[in-house]
Amino acid sequence: AQKITQTQPGMFVQEKEAVTLDCTYDTSDPSYGLFWYKQPSSGEMIFLIYQGSYDQQNATEGRYSLNFQKARKSANLVISASQLGDSAMYFCAMRSTQGGSEKLVFGKGMKLTVNP
């Protein structure tokens, strides 16, 4: 069974600083995808970044980058130059990419607060 672990319940960071959000995963599937989503207090889940298990390079999307360490089964999200609008819940998720229609499995999330 697939499992996502996010152990940090909450983090505080100063505006303009970089922050790393931890995510470890467990799966027996050789092919899978890792996703990070942001959920502001409004409730909508916003897609941030995707990393495929066979991707050779770490994914980057603007201020977001993913520190993918396959051997350690970790997929940490790095946010550079934090902004006040980054304050939200962040969820790491995983989905098998072999076969079809595998469900997206989420971690419990962590709350990031950016202080001015």
Added chain:
Amino acid sequence: KAGVTQTPRYLIKTRGQQVTLSCSPISGHRSVSWYQQTPGQGLQFLFEYFSETQRNKGNFPGRFSGRQFSNSRSEMNVSTLELGDSALYLCASSRTERGTDTQYFGPGTRLTVL
């Protein structure tokens, strides 16, 4: 391109009633998935539809059902509502059912059962 839309955004029902939630995917997306989010259980997968067929189902009782129409719009129905069904129900769409396709979420329907 318009995002995923969900209606209604808020709903208040009483125990024993039934409810139908609607989801319109991003144009061109053929896969729709539904999730339930509660403070205690987090995000839990309900079901996924692709091309009007249910492709995957989570661990929920039969009171939870869904369907997808030929235009990819989807509805989920919860019958005989219980207090524990109070949650944020999120719908997500993707181009296909493949695991590499990113799921984009709607704003959710917040259901309160009294």
